[in-house]
Amino acid sequence: MAERNIIRTMLVETPSIPGNLGRLATAIGLVGVDIGEIETVQVGPTSTMRNITIHCESEEQLEEAVQAIHDLDGGIRLHAVSDEVLKAHEGGKIQMKSRMDIRSLADLRRVYTPGVANVCKVLEEEPDKAWVYTSIGNTVAIVTDGTAILGLGDIGPIAGMPVMEGKAALFDRFVGISGVPILLDTKDPDEIVETVKHISQTFGGVLLEDIGSPHCFEVEERLKKELKIPVMHDDQHGTAVVTLAAVISACRSAGVDLKEAEVGQIGLGAAGLAICRMFKAYGVKGVYGADLSDDAKARLAEYGGTPVDSLSELMEQCDIVIATTGCPGLIKPEMVRKGQVILALSNPKPEIRPEEALKAGAAYAADGRSVNNVLGFPGIFRGVLNARAREITHPMLVAAAEAIANSTRPGDLVPHPLDPRVHEAVTQAVERVAREESV
Numbered sequence: 001m002a003e004r005n006i007i008r009t010m011l012v013e014t015p016s017i018p019g020n021l022g023r024l025a026t027a028i029g030l031v032g033v034d035i036g037e038i039e040t041v042q043v044g045p046t047s048t049m050r051n052i053t054i055h056c057e058s059e060e061q062l063e064e065a066v067q068a069i070h071d072l073d074g075g076i077r078l079h080a081v082s083d084e085v086l087k088a089h090e091g092g093k094i095q096m097k098s099r100m101d102i103r104s105l106a107d108l109r110r111v112y113t114p115g116v117a118n119v120c121k122v123l124e125e126e127p128d129k130a131w132v133y134t135s136i137g138n139t140v141a142i143v144t145d146g147t148a149i150l151g152l153g154d155i156g157p158i159a160g161m162p163v164m165e166g167k168a169a170l171f172d173r174f175v176g177i178s179g180v181p182i183l184l185d186t187k188d189p190d191e192i193v194e195t196v197k198h199i200s201q202t203f204g205g206v207l208l209e210d211i212g213s214p215h216c217f218e219v220e221e222r223l224k225k226e227l228k229i230p231v232m233h234d235d236q237h238g239t240a241v242v243t244l245a246a247v248i249s250a251c252r253s254a255g256v257d258l259k260e261a262e263v264g265q266i267g268l269g270a271a272g273l274a275i276c277r278m279f280k281a282y283g284v285k286g287v288y289g290a291d292l293s294d295d296a297k298a299r300l301a302e303y304g305g306t307p308v309d310s311l312s313e314l315m316e317q318c319d320i321v322i323a324t325t326g327c328p329g330l331i332k333p334e335m336v337r338k339g340q341v342i343l344a345l346s347n348p349k350p351e352i353r354p355e356e357a358l359k360a361g362a363a364y365a366a367d368g369r370s371v372n373n374v375l376g377f378p379g380i381f382r383g384v385l386n387a388r389a390r391e392i393t394h395p396m397l398v399a400a401a402e403a404i405a406n407s408t409r410p411g412d413l414v415p416h417p418l419d420p421r422v423h424e425a426v427t428q429a430v431e432r433v434a435r436e437e438s439v
């Protein structure tokens with residue numbers, strides 16, 4: 001099936017004559033557009049108004065659908081076409097809310113002055129109690145400099161805010177953590193590190209998001225060293241955790257020993273390099289990697305991977321291929337080898353669509369919508385915050401990957417992100433390792 005990323009809602013009026021809705025649906029379907037929800041908004045004496053959600057491959061296809069409805073006779077009328085996704089973003093996706101009700105003067109005095117002063121004094125004497133008497137221990141900064149927003153590139157922090165708000169919404173929804181987006185107007189590693197250090201007391205942890213390579217490596221390493229709270233670059237380690245989980249599942253289903261498999265990676269930036277490091281540490285012997293940048297390939301070699309110059313050579317050689325380039329359509333169906341596992345993880349569009357890869361002979365294929373770090377980062381942070389761990393360690397990440405793989409139904413590569421059990425399983429696994437490490 002083709003990628004249908006353009007989602008619109010059409011407000012259509014149909015005269016109340018049986019068969020009209022069928023004619024309308026047929027006209028839309030004939031131009032190749034998918035129909036999603038249909039909501040009846042008004043039933044009048046002579047006609048019915050409905051909101052019809054459609055999923056299109058391109059703007060041209062959307063135009064064709066609009067024209068097809070205009071061409072219908074019998075009084076069917078298209079009143080409006082709206083972008084519901086854009087509309088859903090009006091006002092933003094998150095907000096800071098009070099957990100206390102303030103209705104009486106007594107409430108006011110408890111929440112605010114003078115009552116609050118006593119709490120301040122308690123914390124002055126014992127700052128550690130901030131984890132009990134403030135929201136710090138349940139709040140994570142989501143920090144970006146806007147340099148690698150999804151696969152859209154260096155589009156700046158403001159353009160990246162919808163992604164950061166999305167991550168905050170996921171934190172809240174899956175593990176009850178308050179995520180606070182922080183947009184940095186600098187790409188300079190020294191300035192990023194200094195800024196995050198100066199604001200870090202506000203938070204129980206720091207999630208670095210969509211910070212491009214190679215400066216993301218230095219930024220994360222320095223912050224991990226200099227801060228007393230857990231820091232994780234999601235695009236590196238969140239992605240590596242989920243990728244390892246998907247590959248463990250694929251190998252289980254196929255009866256293949258992952259350690260003996262040949263793994264090929266296309267794109268060795270933040271995500272790609274961390275995946276290589278994770279696989280090598282897991283004991284995978286053959287990790288091969290291609291990238292446009294020689295520096296990126298040199299970094300792969302430092303971690304024990306083998307750089308490869310040609311994409312087709314890599315595709316030919318490897319049992320498992322993982323792409324994180326941000327380059328849609330980079331893998332052509334004719335490059336796919338029968339029986340391969342293909343994870344084309346770039347968002348918003350993959351290097352090859354799973355349907356295409358499977359048709360071309362892949363045994364398992366997935367894209368970045370399902371093999372997505374949303375399966376990892378919420379539970380990883382919940383786990384370390386529960387245990388009050390000061391850092392996120394490699395054994396915690398491996399435990400998270402195994403928890404995700406163990407929560408996967410036979411035949412699937414990863415669990416569904418809306419299944420609360422996966423976030424609970426990751427939380428418990430990470431918390432257990434964190435507590436073991438602290439004794």
Ligand SMILES: NC(=O)c1ccc[n+]([C@@H]2O[C@H](COP(=O)([O-])OP(=O)(O)OC[C@H]3O[C@@H](n4cnc5c(N)ncnc54)[C@H](O)[C@@H]3O)[C@@H](O)[C@H]2O)c1
Nearest residue numbers: 150151213267269270271291292325326346347368372373
């Ligand atoms: N599914 C997920 O959970 C997930 C997580 C993180 C990143 N990603 C996706 O991975 C992609 C990369 O993200 P990143 O943070 O690693 O970015 P990045 O900029 O750090 O790395 C991208 C790398 O790909 C290389 N590259 C670009 N075009 C290439 C080509 N044609 N052939 C070979 N190499 C090429 C670049 O040189 C760079 O080293 C993005 O599209 C992002 O959405 C997905």
Ligand SMILES: O=C(O)C[C@H](O)C(=O)O
Nearest residue numbers: 149150151235347372373
């Ligand atoms: O944001 C996502 O959906 C995953 C990942 O962090 C990415 O940058 O693509």
Ligand SMILES: [Mg+2]
Nearest residue numbers: 150209210235
């Ligand atoms: Mg990201």
